[in-house]
Amino acid sequence: MSIETNLNTLPARLQAIGLCSAVVAPVSFGIAAGECLAVSGRSGAGKTRLLRLIADLDEGGGDVMLDGVSRSRFPAPAWRREVIYQSAEPAWWRPSVAEHFKPEEQERAVQLAGRLALPADRLSADIAQLSTGERQRAALVRSLARQPKVLLLDEPTSALDADNVRRVEALLQACMNDGLALMLVTHSQEQAARLARMTIQVERRR
Numbered sequence: 001m002s003i004e005t006n007l008n009t010l011p012a013r014l015q016a017i018g019l020c021s022a023v024v025a026p027v028s029f030g031i032a033a034g035e036c037l038a039v040s041g042r043s044g045a046g047k048t049r050l051l052r053l054i055a056d057l058d059e060g061g062g063d064v065m066l067d068g069v070s071r072s073r074f075p076a077p078a079w080r081r082e083v084i085y086q087s088a089e090p091a092w093w094r095p096s097v098a099e100h101f102k103p104e105e106q107e108r109a110v111q112l113a114g115r116l117a118l119p120a121d122r123l124s125a126d127i128a129q130l131s132t133g134e135r136q137r138a139a140l141v142r143s144l145a146r147q148p149k150v151l152l153l154d155e156p157t158s159a160l161d162a163d164n165v166r167r168v169e170a171l172l173q174a175c176m177n178d179g180l181a182l183m184l185v186t187h188s189q190e191q192a193a194r195l196a197r198m199t200i201q202v203e204r205r206r
């Protein structure tokens with residue numbers, strides 16, 4: 001994995017310093033509020049493992065900080081509330097999408113769904129009855145409804161047609177304009193160029 005640092009003058013919302021694991025070679029970078037860092041690399045290189053490491057879902061070394069505060073100073077649930085990881089194949093643990101929202105998230109979720117052309121009835125339908133692309137958009141609604149400071153997205157548009165890719169990218173850009181820091185694993189160089197100012201190239205640890 002190449003090591004890159006953010007040359008911006010903006011303070012980093014998310015900062016990784018020598019973050020590493022058995023699979024992920026040491027990496028350092030910073031992402032400011034409102035910025036997107038794209039993550040590219042071959043299949044199996046360790047992109048998902050890097051996001052999981054940041055989200056505190058895998059064990060490793062080094063440090064990662066949110067607004068200058070080390071992750072070690074956060075209780076794990078507090079860190080995962082601010083730094084949300086969305087898997088390429090998101091898990092669901094209740095029958096419908098709507099049941100995953102807290103009462104205070106419901107209204108925002110319906111608004112977010114509308115921006116992704118996901119009708120309200122899709123949110124209350126049985127998840128097994130949603131298409132793969134509907135589930136993928138619903139997962140993004142679930143992540144954004146929680147209003148994280150940092151969103152770690154693993155191939156969020158892999159199942160979407162061009163119109164829905166455009167909707168997702170427009171929504172992510174709007175959230176970044178509101179201060180979201182985004183880390184985006186994508187195999188699409190075009191998507192990386194549209195959303196991100198920086199890219200890190202992940203290579204498998206030897």
Ligand SMILES: Nc1ncnc2c1ncn2[C@@H]1O[C@H](COP(=O)(O)OP(=O)(O)OP(=O)(O)O)[C@@H](O)[C@H]1O
Nearest residue numbers: 023041042043044045046047048049050088185202
């Ligand atoms: N739980 C695990 N423990 C140890 N190694 C794992 C684990 N899960 C995956 N790996 C290995 O770590 C390497 C990196 O996997 P990872 O899923 O991060 O790749 P990736 O870059 O996201 O690939 P893709 O683009 O195919 O999704 C792979 O060789 C994989 O087999």
